[in-house]
Amino acid sequence: MASKAAVAAVDFTRIYSTLGLGKDTIAALQSFRKRHGDAQRIQSQYASQPTTVDLAHYRSILKNKAIVDEAEKLLKEFKVVTYDVTAHVKAIETFEAKAVEKAQATAAQIDVELKELQATLANIEEARPFEDLTVEDVGNAHPRILEAVETMVKKGKWTVPGYKEKFGDLSLM
Numbered sequence: 001m002a003s004k005a006a007v008a009a010v011d012f013t014r015i016y017s018t019l020g021l022g023k024d025t026i027a028a029l030q031s032f033r034k035r036h037g038d039a040q041r042i043q044s045q046y047a048s049q050p051t052t053v054d055l056a057h058y059r060s061i062l063k064n065k066a067i068v069d070e071a072e073k074l075l076k077e078f079k080v081v082t083y084d085v086t087a088h089v090k091a092i093e094t095f096e097a098k099a100v101e102k103a104q105a106t107a108a109q110i111d112v113e114l115k116e117l118q119a120t121l122a123n124i125e126e127a128r129p130f131e132d133l134t135v136e137d138v139g140n141a142h143p144r145i146l147e148a149v150e151t152m153v154k155k156g157k158w159t160v161p162g163y164k165e166k167f168g169d170l171s172l173m
Contacts (some may be wrong), residue, residue: 022106025099 012033016026053075058068139146
């Protein structure tokens with residue numbers, strides 16, 4: 001009964017949202033919860049059914065008493081079959097190991113992304129305003145720009161391709 005109280009106390013929607021679980025993990029967990037609920041309903045249905053057979057009732061109804069005697073003999077000889085559940089337990093352990101592995105991979109990925117975002121935030125906070133930047137700063141940040149400008153100057157091109165189309169011709173002549 002303590003397990004039922006523990007299951008009822010777990011807030012799965014909060015777990016899904018706060019732990020940042022992947023779609024596959026959430027789907028697998030929901031599928032497991034559904035199978036567990038179905039198994040509990042089936043077990044409660046069978047537990048509520050009577051487990052004894054009233055053979056005297058059948059003897060009074062049936063004319064062929066040999067059938068009832070044979071059924072009684074079979075019931076007395078019946079032994080419960082035990083099943084080897086190690087395969088199922090192993091499958092559950094494998095599923096658990098995969099779930100833990102995925103959770104650890106997700107946690108590691110989130111940690112890496114968090115560090116990258118913190119580095120980006122620190123970079124943004126330390127960056128100078130655009131108005132304070134010089135041509136040298138831009139050239140140092142992107143050397144390809146300097147190379148492109150140098151080749152344009154060497155070739156005698158003093159206009160930037162696409163400038164007139166975007167901003168128009170500002171010459172007065």
